[in-house]
Amino acid sequence: MVIVAVPSGGNGGLTSILNPRFGRCESFTFVTVEDGEIKQVKTLPNAASDAMGGAGIQAAQTLGNNNATVAIVGNLGPNAAQALGSLNIKLYQAPNQQITVKDVVQEYIDGNLQELSGANVGSHFGMGGGFGRGRGGAGGGGGGRGRGRNL
Amino acid sequence: MQKKQIGIISGKGGVGKTSLTASLASLANNDPEISPIIMDCDVDAPNLALILPAENEKSIRTKDTYTTLKATFLEEKCIHCRNCIEENYCEFNALEWDQNNKIPKIKYLACEGCGACQVLCLEHAFEINPVKSGEIISYKTKKGPNLVYGKTQLGSTTSGKLVSESKEFAKNLEGFEENDLIIIDGPPGIGCPVIATVSGLDYVITICEPTPSGLHDVIRAIDVVQQFKIPFGIVINKSDLKSSFQEEFNTFIDETGYEVLGRIPFDLSIAQAMSHAEPVVDYAPESKASQAIQEIYIKLKDQIWNHN
Amino acid sequence: MPEKAKIITVTGGKGGTGKTLVAVNLATMFKNAGKRVLLIDGDVENPNTYLLMNGELENKAPVYFFKPSIIETKCSKCGLCSKNCATHALLHVDGQYPIPFLTVCSGCKLCYKICPEEAIKEDYKTIGWTYETKKNNMDLWIGELKPSEARSAAVVEALLDNLKELLEKEPQKYDIIVLDTAPGAHCDVELLLESADLIVPVTEPTKFGKLDLLRIIELIELLGKPYKAIINRSSLLGFKEKFLEELERKDIEILGDIPLDDEIVQSYCQGDPLMDENSNFNKEGEGYKSFITIFENLNKWIREKKTASMEGA
Ligand code: SF4
Ligand code: SF4
Ligand code: SF4
Ligand code: SF4
Numbered sequence: 001m002v003i004v005a006v007p008s009g010g011n012g013g014l015t016s017i018l019n020p021r022f023g024r025c026e027s028f029t030f031v032t033v034e035d036g037e038i039k040q041v042k043t044l045p046n047a048a049s050d051a052m053g054g055a056g057i058q059a060a061q062t063l064g065n066n067n068a069t070v071a072i073v074g075n076l077g078p079n080a081a082q083a084l085g086s087l088n089i090k091l092y093q094a095p096n097q098q099i100t101v102k103d104v105v106q107e108y109i110d111g112n113l114q115e116l117s118g119a120n121v122g123s124h125f126g127m128g129g130g131f132g133r134g135r136g137g138a139g140g141g142g143g144g145r146g147r148g149r150n151l
Numbered sequence: 152m153q154k155k156q157i158g159i160i161s162g163k164g165g166v167g168k169t170s171l172t173a174s175l176a177s178l179a180n181n182d183p184e185i186s187p188i189i190m191d192c193d194v195d196a197p198n199l200a201l202i203l204p205a206e207n208e209k210s211i212r213t214k215d216t217y218t219t220l221k222a223t224f225l226e227e228k229c230i231h232c233r234n235c236i237e238e239n240y241c242e243f244n245a246l247e248w249d250q251n252n253k254i255p256k257i258k259y260l261a262c263e264g265c266g267a268c269q270v271l272c273l274e275h276a277f278e279i280n281p282v283k284s285g286e287i288i289s290y291k292t293k294k295g296p297n298l299v300y301g302k303t304q305l306g307s308t309t310s311g312k313l314v315s316e317s318k319e320f321a322k323n324l325e326g327f328e329e330n331d332l333i334i335i336d337g338p339p340g341i342g343c344p345v346i347a348t349v350s351g352l353d354y355v356i357t358i359c360e361p362t363p364s365g366l367h368d369v370i371r372a373i374d375v376v377q378q379f380k381i382p383f384g385i386v387i388n389k390s391d392l393k394s395s396f397q398e399e400f401n402t403f404i405d406e407t408g409y410e411v412l413g414r415i416p417f418d419l420s421i422a423q424a425m426s427h428a429e430p431v432v433d434y435a436p437e438s439k440a441s442q443a444i445q446e447i448y449i450k451l452k453d454q455i456w457n458h459n
Numbered sequence: 460m461p462e463k464a465k466i467i468t469v470t471g472g473k474g475g476t477g478k479t480l481v482a483v484n485l486a487t488m489f490k491n492a493g494k495r496v497l498l499i500d501g502d503v504e505n506p507n508t509y510l511l512m513n514g515e516l517e518n519k520a521p522v523y524f525f526k527p528s529i530i531e532t533k534c535s536k537c538g539l540c541s542k543n544c545a546t547h548a549l550l551h552v553d554g555q556y557p558i559p560f561l562t563v564c565s566g567c568k569l570c571y572k573i574c575p576e577e578a579i580k581e582d583y584k585t586i587g588w589t590y591e592t593k594k595n596n597m598d599l600w601i602g603e604l605k606p607s608e609a610r611s612a613a614v615v616e617a618l619l620d621n622l623k624e625l626l627e628k629e630p631q632k633y634d635i636i637v638l639d640t641a642p643g644a645h646c647d648v649e650l651l652l653e654s655a656d657l658i659v660p661v662t663e664p665t666k667f668g669k670l671d672l673l674r675i676i677e678l679i680e681l682l683g684k685p686y687k688a689i690i691n692r693s694s695l696l697g698f699k700e701k702f703l704e705e706l707e708r709k710d711i712e713i714l715g716d717i718p719l720d721d722e723i724v725q726s727y728c729q730g731d732p733l734m735d736e737n738s739n740f741n742k743e744g745e746g747y748k749s750f751i752t753i754f755e756n757l758n759k760w761i762r763e764k765k766t767a768s769m770e771g772a
Binding site: 162163164165169195196198201220240242243260261263264265266267270271279305308310311339340341342343362363364367368371374375378392393394395422425426428 | 476479504505507510511525543545546565566567568569572573604606607609611641642643644645646649664665666667670671674677678681692724725727729730
């Protein structure tokens with residue numbers, strides 16, 4: 001048995017369309033596949049869809065907490081790829097066209113999808129944390145300098 | 152034509168990036184094969200709009216963006232325990248006492264919106280809220296194509312995010328489906344906004360001058376582009392500059408085998424065109440610089456549509 | 460009483476206005492006048508001053524930045540750190556140890572402060588370097604951001620920390636400190652402006668230059684610092700007069716202007732400051748003379764400030 005996670009549009013479900021933006025899709029559809037057949041379907045809204053930063057990581061966390069072992073993705077940034085990788089979730093590339101969750105899972109079952117080894121788009125890491133000041137710990141306490149320049 | 156996105160970047164500013172972008176935009180616009188859309192992603196100092204003004208003031212659309220988070224202090228909840236400052240809740244030195252040494256004050260520019268104070272103050276006297284961080288502006292230019300650009304507000308900490316949002320915004324513009332060439336004026340440097348700009352592009356032009364610092368800058372810019380495995384070409388501006396450094400520069404190019412898309416000779420008409428806020432290819436079409444840029448344009452088309 | 464070093468910050472709204480040219484030559488002229496000078500290059504994404512002076516980078520010291528590191532023997536896998544991390548830099552799945560993602564971590568240390576098991580250690584990564592070198596009888600400090608890192612302000616801050624330390628230990632070591640900033644109006648630039656006694660924004664007489672000048676002045680005024688602008692490439696096509704008028708209307712004072720000049724371009728390419736005593740540039744050249752005027756005006760301004768502050772005291 002494998003649980004396949006698909007980033008989906010709207011509220012998700014087998015008839016919804018795969019959303020290529022992994023971290024920022026509206027929902028995830030979790031499809032349980034056993035013996036080449038779809039056994040069970042569960043949907044969850046993506047809490048990270050409008051997160052200020054780290055959306056890919058947060059989305060990966062949702063997949064991990066729902067025991068997904070396979071994800072079918074459109075675009076995948078480096079953080080999300082690394083996060084999914086560290087959770088041992090196998091990645092497959094969705095075809096570059098509009099496709100329903102059901103069809104893309106069928107493609108997966110039929111062995112027509114290519115396995116991905118990492119990110120396929122660049123990072124958007126301007127979001128949230130990427131750009132700021134970072135006084136790196138002027139308040140590190142004690143006499144030592146927070147930034148640790150004496151290390 | 153298959154849709155292609157190209158960006159023009161430089162390790163540092165002031166080496167002719169905007170000038171080249173404006174000229175390429177004009178050439179693409181006059182090219183019957185191409186329907187371009189122009190973007191200025193130098194969100195901290197956008198100025199392509201000066202060269203490509205709106206056809207009609209009324210058609211200008213703006214959208215405020217709220218991508219930056221900042222803390223606000225809720226005085227009524229504070230019980231003056233003094234922990235926030237004495238125990239350094241804020242790693243960014245954005246919290247300090249007010250004049251009377253009684254309540255904490257947030258330094259707006261320094262605050263990164265990291266959220267630490269909100270979690271650490273047990274009285275919930277800090278709140279984190281999105282604030283206006285910039286604008287996305289779009290219009291139809293006098294010359295024809297649509298222009299989209301982002302502009303950050305003082306105190307914004309999310310230039311990269313504004314770049315990404317501007318790119319998203321452009322995709323939803325009416326007529327975007329028909330645009331087959333997206334020309335982006337990128338920010339200088341190698342930081343976040345540059346990374347957000349080059350992400351997803353089909354081709355990048357890195358422009359530089361043949362001086363010691365020019366070489367240094369272009370190497371840094373190429374580093375960034377290569378991380379994304381995007382094909383790129385170098386444009387050398389003021390390529391005939393009399394400098395003892397020319398040789399070193401040429402050796403570097405020969406040794407690395409990097410693609411040189413073109414060389415623009417030093418030409419006063421570029422400065423003149425910029426002073427009149429016009430693309431040089433329109434201001435002085437016969438000038439040496441304009442001819443060089445026309446060659447670059449032809450080579451660019453060949454690179455993006457015939458070589459992939 | 461011996462005087463505290465004067466700090467002059469040279470800035471410019473956009474790149475390529477000649478900011479570094481001005482910073483290097485101002486520092487050089489102070490040195491010619493017998494002052495003890497420290498030049499600090501705070502354009503950490505593109506530190507170029509040393510190239511304009513044919514200098515080398517020396518005395519490299521890393522700049523460290525906080526990163527969380529999980530002590531697995533202490534961690535109870537409760538997930539509290541991950542739940543509270545605003546940038547979602549800690550990946551936590553039920554029953555597993557959290558995994559930090561440094562590219563999105565803001566360095567806020569919240570995780571470290573709230574972990575109930577004290578299972579997060581203060582760890583550090585290198586995000587850039589500072590250098591201290593000597594060139595033409597002048598000390599030069601440089602900050603450099605590591606490519607692929609984004610926290611330029613933390614590198615600038617390391618430079619300013621060193622400066623603060625120096626001013627505390629040896630307040631009389633220098634007479635003049637010249638700071639060169641990055642282009643733009645970001646927090647790294649803001650830090651350098653905040654440290655200044657006087658600010659010199661450099662611009663050029665075009666519509667672009669004006670737009671950028673106004674942008675940086677907005678920030679300078681917010682910080683409440685005195686400033687006077689320098690107009691570079693002022694001979695550009697007779698735009699100067701109109702430009703000066705516009706600045707006057709906006710009450711922006713001018714320290715001087717620098718015309719387009721071949722020798723400036725040459726000095727740039729050779730890596731010899733135009734104003735160096737030992738350089739063989741034409742002392743009657745337009746560029747050379749313009750710098751002399753700027754230097755006189757700057758000294759006058761410094762004297763005025765001094766009298767004003769003495770009267771104020
Ligand atoms: S803001 Fe919170 S932590 Fe700071 S003094 Fe008030 S109650 Fe205490
Ligand atoms: S949100 Fe973060 S940066 Fe802003 S005041 Fe609070 S602790 Fe400081
Ligand atoms: S808060 Fe501390 S104990 Fe809990 S998961 Fe994080 S590191 Fe482990
Ligand atoms: S330091 Fe702040 S941003 Fe970084 S992991 Fe810890 S809580 Fe998250």
